[in-house]
Amino acid sequence: MNRLRTLESFGQSAWLDFLSRSFIHDGGLARLIRDDGISGITSNPSIFEKAIDRSDEYDEQIRELLGGGMREPREVFRALAVRDIQNGADLLAPVYRATKGADGFVSHEVSPDLANDTEGTIREARQLWKLIGRPNAMIKVPATAAGLPAIRQLTSEGLNINITLLFSREMYQQVADAFLAGLERCTTDIASIASVASFFVSRIDTKADKAIGEKLPGADGGMRETLENLRGKIAIANAKLAYSMYKDIFSGPRWARLKARGARPQRLLWASTSTKNKAYSDVLYVDSLIGPDTVNTLPRETIEAYLDHGSPAARLEQGVEDARAQLAALENCGISLQHITDALTVEGVDAFAESANKLYSALKGKIAAFSASPRKQMSPGS
Numbered sequence: 001m002n003r004l005r006t007l008e009s010f011g012q013s014a015w016l017d018f019l020s021r022s023f024i025h026d027g028g029l030a031r032l033i034r035d036d037g038i039s040g041i042t043s044n045p046s047i048f049e050k051a052i053d054r055s056d057e058y059d060e061q062i063r064e065l066l067g068g069g070m071r072e073p074r075e076v077f078r079a080l081a082v083r084d085i086q087n088g089a090d091l092l093a094p095v096y097r098a099t100k101g102a103d104g105f106v107s108h109e110v111s112p113d114l115a116n117d118t119e120g121t122i123r124e125a126r127q128l129w130k131l132i133g134r135p136n137a138m139i140k141v142p143a144t145a146a147g148l149p150a151i152r153q154l155t156s157e158g159l160n161i162n163i164t165l166l167f168s169r170e171m172y173q174q175v176a177d178a179f180l181a182g183l184e185r186c187t188t189d190i191a192s193i194a195s196v197a198s199f200f201v202s203r204i205d206t207k208a209d210k211a212i213g214e215k216l217p218g219a220d221g222g223m224r225e226t227l228e229n230l231r232g233k234i235a236i237a238n239a240k241l242a243y244s245m246y247k248d249i250f251s252g253p254r255w256a257r258l259k260a261r262g263a264r265p266q267r268l269l270w271a272s273t274s275t276k277n278k279a280y281s282d283v284l285y286v287d288s289l290i291g292p293d294t295v296n297t298l299p300r301e302t303i304e305a306y307l308d309h310g311s312p313a314a315r316l317e318q319g320v321e322d323a324r325a326q327l328a329a330l331e332n333c334g335i336s337l338q339h340i341t342d343a344l345t346v347e348g349v350d351a352f353a354e355s356a357n358k359l360y361s362a363l364k365g366k367i368a369a370f371s372a373s374p375r376k377q378m379s380p381g382s
Helices: 003-010 021-025 028-036 045-053 059-067 073-098 118-132 147-156 169-185 202-218 221-230 234-249 252-260 300-309 320-332 337-372
Strands: 012-016 105-109 137-142 161-166 195-200 267-271 294-298
Touching: 003 012, 003 300, 012 028, 012 300, 021 028, 021 073, 028 073, 028 300, 045 073, 045 337, 059 073, 059 337, 073 105, 073 118, 073 337, 105 161, 118 137, 118 147, 137 147, 137 195, 137 337, 147 161, 147 169, 161 169, 161 337, 169 195, 169 234, 169 252, 169 337, 195 202, 195 234, 202 221, 202 234, 202 337, 221 320, 234 267, 234 320, 294 300, 320 337
Parallel strands: 012 294, 105 137, 137 161, 161 195, 195 267, 267 294
Antiparallel strands: none
C-alpha cells in the first residue's frame, strides 16, 4: 500500500512543498508524480533562496541573463523562478488534463514586500501569470488586509490564486468572500478558475505551546491540567473548525448560483505540515487533517515519513465539538488565539521577506562576480 496515494480515496490531494532545478532535472519530481501521486507543487521565497543561493545549478542561466543585459537581482530571480515553475507545470500537465483542471498546479508567490500593497500585488500577479503562461499555474497572494482586494480583482480576471499565510478563521471568512466576489464579477468562463486557501498549521502549535508554557507556572491545579491537555491540540482544532466553515461557505444559494455557472470551490490547503516539536508524531499534521476537497502540501521529509508510517483515515470531520471546546478552553485560560494568528501573519510576511532579501543579496554577488570575470565558475553556495 502506498500511504500517500491512499489519501486520494479520501478526497485529498497531496502536493509537494519544494521545488528546485536539480530535482526537476534528475527525475525526482517526475518520480513523485508517477509513483506517489503528487498532484501539485508549492514554492515560496525560502525554498527558492535555499535552491538558488546554496548551489551552482542556476549559474548557467544567470550568465545567459547577464549576456542579455539583465542586471537587477529581482529581475534575474524572476526569470530563474519562472523557468522552474514552467518546467514543474509541464510535468504536472497530464494531472491537470486528467482531472479536467481540478488538480496539477504549481504555485509561485508575489514578492513578499508587496504584502501590504494591493496595487503592487495585482500588478506583479498579472506579470507572473503572463510570464509563466501555463493554465495550471497558481499565483500566491498573502492573506493580509491589502491582499483581500487583490484576491477579488485577480479572481475576477480569471487567474488561479493560492492564498498564503492564512492562520485565522476570521481572515479565512474574508478570503473566501473575496474569492466568491471575484467569481461573481468574472465575465469569462469561471469553470477554468481554481483556487486554494492555504491554512498554515504547525506554526500555530509552536506559538500556542509557548504561550501555554508561559501560563503554567502561575496556574492552579485545574487550570494546569487544562493547559497541559491543550499542548499540540490547537492547530488541528483550528483547522477542523476552518473546514466546518468551508462546508458552510460552499453551500447555500450564493454558492449554488456560482456552481451553476461551472465554478469550482476554493479548496482548503494545509500548509506548514512538518512537525516542529519532536515530542509529536512527524506525521501528526497529515494524519489528523484528511478529508474531502482538501490539499496537504508536504516537504520531502514529511512525504518520506508518511510513506513509511502514515495512517491514512478520514479524521478531519471527527471530533469537531472537541475542537470547539479546546479553543474555548484556551481562551478561558487567558490565551488569545487571535493574538497568536495575528502575530504569525506578521512574522510569516517578515520571514519570507528576509529570505527574499538574502536571495537578492546572493544574486547581486553572483552578478558582480560573473560580470567581472565571465568565465569564472562559481562554487556551490558562493
